[in-house]
Each structure stands twice: as C-alpha cells, then as structure tokens.
Amino acid sequence: MKNPLDSLGQTIVLGFVLTVVVVLLIHAIA
C-alpha cells in the first residue's frame, strides 16, 4: 500500500482530519 504522506494532497487532507480530532479533543478534555 502506498504511503498517504507521499501525496501532498492526502497529507493536507490528513491535516484537516487531524484538526477535527483536535477540536473534539479540546472539548472532551476541558
């Protein structure tokens, strides 16, 4: 399987997905 980080587009999408996770985490912790 190809590493998604080899694609700049997929790296950016993963960054946005991670941002959603971070937003949820902020509300879950605080």
Place this chain on the structure above:
Amino acid sequence: MQELVAFDWWLLFVRWCHIASGVMWIGHLWYFNFTQTPTMPKIPTELRPGVAKYILPEALFWFRWGAMFTIIFGLILAWMNGYLWSAIKIGIGDHSTHNTAIGIGMWLGTIMWFNVWFIIWPNQKKNIGITPASPDEIKVAARTAGLASRVNTMLSIPMLYCMAGVHFY
C-alpha cells in the same frame, strides 16, 4: 519611555518574535513540501545541483533555526502569560479550554521541533554531504527526512489552528 519597561510591551515583543520565527520555520517547511519537493523531478538533471548544493543548505539553516527560536520564544511567552504548566498538562484539571487548546498546539509544535532537529536535520546532513554516507545511506536518509517533513506539514495544520484559534477559546 514608560512603555519600554512595561510588562505588556515585553509580552508583545516576545509574541512578535515568536510569530516571526514561526513564519521563518513554517514558511520554509511549506516551501520544501509545496514547492521544492514536487518541482525537483521536473528540473533537468544538470540543473538539480543548483538546488541541492546552494538553495537547500541555506533553506535548511533558516528552517532549523526558525524552529529553535519559535520554541524558545513560545515557551517564554507561555511562561510570561502564566499558563506554561497548565498548557504542558493540556489544561487537565484546570477546566480551561484556552489552556487545553494552546497546550495541544504546544505539544504538536514540540513534536515538529523534535522532528526538525533530531530526524530531518541529521538525515539531511547526509543528503547535503556534511555527514559522510554511502549512496544507499543517502537514499534512506532522503526518504526518512522527506517523510518526517511530510509529517510536520500534516501536523502544521492542527498546530496553526490551536495557535491562531486559541483566542476564541
């Protein structure tokens, strides 16, 4: 003159330095990932040394020291703002979304800083010939540095959300 010694002025000064260093760092990170890496295969072989031997070492200098000064000014700023410890423990037990948000941003930034100094730079030193390495070792080093750089590009998106968005929390 009064303003020069006021605490708020120093707070602004350190914040300004933190942001300027951060632009230097993330600007170069995005240059590597958005411009240099995708363009390298399109450059004629005889012209590639121009990038690898002249632009890359210079860009890596500003990139890694930008990262270093960003974290130094960032830690001083968090200390001056009085939330350093709370942010380190991502606000757990403090019921502060602000400290949780800035804390997660700080940890993402710290992981990225570690990647720069302990994964990307040691591997790039082989790539640009500072550390002696065989052609096979250089190939592995370039791949490792490239992947760590992509990880940092991915992490920069939520990290900037935390840094820029913290005032909304």
